[in-house]
Amino acid sequence: MAHQQIHLTKRPALLAVGWALLRIGAVAFGGLGATLALIERDLVERRGWLEASEVAAALAYTKPLPGSTVVQVVTFLGWRLGGWPGAIVSTIAFLLPAFAIMTLAAAAARALPDAPWVRGALTGLQVAVVGLLAAAMWRLARSEAASVQLTVVLLAAFAAGLFVNAAFVVAAAGTIGIGIDRIERDA
Amino acid sequence: MLELIGRFMIIGALAFGGGQAALPLVERLAVADTGWLTPTQFATGVGLSYATPGPVLILAAFIGYHVAAAPGAMAATAAVFAIPVVLAGFAAQLVGKLKNAGWFQAFGRFAAAAAIGLLGVTMAALARPLADIHPGLLVGVAIIFGAALRGVHPIVLIGGATLLGACSSLL
Numbered sequence: 001m002a003h004q005q006i007h008l009t010k011r012p013a014l015l016a017v018g019w020a021l022l023r024i025g026a027v028a029f030g031g032l033g034a035t036l037a038l039i040e041r042d043l044v045e046r047r048g049w050l051e052a053s054e055v056a057a058a059l060a061y062t063k064p065l066p067g068s069t070v071v072q073v074v075t076f077l078g079w080r081l082g083g084w085p086g087a088i089v090s091t092i093a094f095l096l097p098a099f100a101i102m103t104l105a106a107a108a109a110r111a112l113p114d115a116p117w118v119r120g121a122l123t124g125l126q127v128a129v130v131g132l133l134a135a136a137m138w139r140l141a142r143s144e145a146a147s148v149q150l151t152v153v154l155l156a157a158f159a160a161g162l163f164v165n166a167a168f169v170v171a172a173a174g175t176i177g178i179g180i181d182r183i184e185r186d187a
Numbered sequence: 188m189l190e191l192i193g194r195f196m197i198i199g200a201l202a203f204g205g206g207q208a209a210l211p212l213v214e215r216l217a218v219a220d221t222g223w224l225t226p227t228q229f230a231t232g233v234g235l236s237y238a239t240p241g242p243v244l245i246l247a248a249f250i251g252y253h254v255a256a257a258p259g260a261m262a263a264t265a266a267v268f269a270i271p272v273v274l275a276g277f278a279a280q281l282v283g284k285l286k287n288a289g290w291f292q293a294f295g296r297f298a299a300a301a302a303i304g305l306l307g308v309t310m311a312a313l314a315r316p317l318a319d320i321h322p323g324l325l326v327g328v329a330i331i332f333g334a335a336l337r338g339v340h341p342i343v344l345i346g347g348a349t350l351l352g353a354c355s356s357l358l
Contacts, residue, residue: 067271124352
């Protein structure tokens with residue numbers, strides 16, 4: 001009986017998982033770090049469905065994979081909570097609020113009149129976006145490309161990206177990485 | 188529609204380094220290659236994706252909507268997350284085995300560094316039209332950059348800059 005109870009707390013109902021992730025998805029502002037904190041507070045501390053170490057594992061295993069890491073952390077943890085159904089329900093529930101807001105925003109953006117104040121607002125928005133991209137690039141470079149080797153890759157990719165397709169540059173860099181890794185291992 | 192789905196699936200499969208690092212791929216697809224969006228529309232979408240909760244790549248819904256209304260938004264969103272989500276599910280299943288795949292880790296490290304470098308190209312593409320409007324706007328970019336690194340929330344920066352832009356046009 002005691003064993004069964006432990007099992008039950010470890011595997012909450014799909015509907016409850018979906019509801020919890022929908023709520024997190026609706027307030028998951030501020031990127032990966034802020035969302036991880038939300039997940040930890042809700043799923044680990046408040047509901048006790050997961051261990052903190054599982055959240056850390058989710059991050060460690062999904063970071064090297066291609067794709068949005070925050071979504072993949074949710075998928076990974078959803079799988080731990082309820083296998084593939086848990087993974088699918090968690091992911092869809094988490095994305096639903098962002099998807100709904102974005103679709104409405106896209107409709108609104110298309111309906112904007114071509115007035116001077118709209119053009120001014122969009123220019124202001126664009127200034128903010130370029131500044132935020134610069135900040136994102138700075139932060140990512142310091143965390144993901146801290147070594148000299150990877151800084152060279154970063155700069156070479158920037159130069160190549162001015163002339164060559166971006167997808168090709170990413171794939172080529174990865175392939176070169178496999179080659180260098182093999183040479184370093186043999187040496 | 189098939190092109191939309193196919194291209195966004197490729198972006199998902201190549202998004203090493205996370206969603207923000209994939210923005211250059213999205214810009215190439217939606218602006219440079221297909222002309223689905225103007226640079227200003229793309230920047231608006233990126234701004235909105237920073238201001239909404241959830242992942243930055245929800246930008247796919249914005250672009251999908253511009254191509255084929257609500258069904259397009261749904262198709263693009265499903266496509267861009269499909270491959271990463273399946274991979275993450277398998278990672279949860281195979282915990283422990285992936286960590287030993289050294290070649291895979293090496294691929295990811297280098298691909299992510301390249302993707303970050305490509306962010307510079309996207310930035311340049313979005314900054315050029317600003318410099319054409321007025322070079323002084325680049326000072327605004329620098330101020331946003333500094334404020335973002337000091338931890339000011341993106342929503343505050345986006346809201347403030349948009350408001351300031353709207354007001355300045357009334358002067």
